[in-house]
Amino acid sequence: MPQFMDIAVNLIGSKLETEVDRVVAEAADVGVSSMLVIGSHIEESRKALELCTVFPEQLYSTAGVHPHHASEWATQSSQQIKQLSLAQCVVAIGECGLDYNRDFSPRPKQRQAFAEQLELAAELQMPVLMHERDAHADFLAILKEYRSHLPAALLHCFTGNRESLAAYLEQDLHLGITGWVCDERRGQELAELVPLIPDNRILVETDSPYLLPRSMRPKPKSSKNEPKYLPYIAECVAQLRQQPFDDFALQTYQNSRSFFGLPY
Structure with a gap:
């Protein structure tokens, strides 16, 4: 059975939090042997x-502040994240970035929190997991200031256009692809772009419990996305890239483990 790592799972503060035992077990049953739990604040x-301490070797995590929570960014935030990053299971700084789609935090505060987290990731020489929505120009400008000092950088849940894809690949980013690509209403452009992502830069993720793949048949009774659906997403992406499923699964698993400095 192919192995997978789900590189973005929102277990804390979501509808899945009370069902973690089941979620982890059912994911493992279909080959999703590890996953990254996102820290949003x-x-x-x-x-x-x-x-993560309850599920060693199955769960890893990030430490950071999402742009939705950037208004909470304070003088001590970098030091608090730095302290959390000392734990062995914390394998990336983030989720950080910019979100001008919802603007839950003022844009200047978003930019400050993003830049200071990139600075911290550079200082600690840790990978960074990033978020960008409707903020490409500012996101790219800030990223460029720090990219040469970062060991590895991942834009998760990539849903951009051809221009942004080219810009992010030029910055040597890894890109996470979600079930958005399975949505016939809004995922068509992404479906056309995934074949253009280099083999060594593409990762797959669910972003659970969000972005349940619309094309799943039979449709799950629950509207919650889960890590156990990652193989379905991977199969869709492999077909779009005209790659054998097993080969694509192995490539993305190795990409994921290598990006976060984990053995495979």
Whole structure:
């Protein structure tokens, strides 16, 4: 059975939090042997770390502040993230970035939090997991200031256009692809772009419990996306790239483990 690592799972603060045992077990049953629990703010990052200690070698986590929570960014935030990053299960700084689609935090505050987290990732020489929505120009400008000092950088849930894809590949980013690509309404452009991503730069993810693949048949009774659906997403992407499923699964698994400095 092919092995997978789901590189973006929102277990803390989501509808899946009370069902973690089942979620992890059912994912393992279909080959999703490890997953990355996202930290969207300081307290969530702390809880994600604690959850990882219950599932060693199955769960890893990030530590950071999502742009939605950038208004919470304070003088001590970098130091708090740095302290959390000392834990062995914390394998990336983030989720950080810019989101001008919802603007849950003021844009200047988003830019500050993003830049300071990139600076921290560079200082710690840790990978960074990033988020960008409707903020390409500012995101790219800030990223360019720090990219040469970062060991590895991942834009998760990539849904951009051909121009942004080219710009991000020029910055040597890894790109995470979700079930968005399985959505016939809004995923058509992404479906056309995934074949253009180099083999060594593409990762797959669910972003659970969000972005349930619309094309799944039979349709799951629950509207919640889960890590156990990652093989379905991978199969869709492999078909779009005209690659054998097993080969694509192995490539993305190795990409994921290597990116986060984990053995495979």
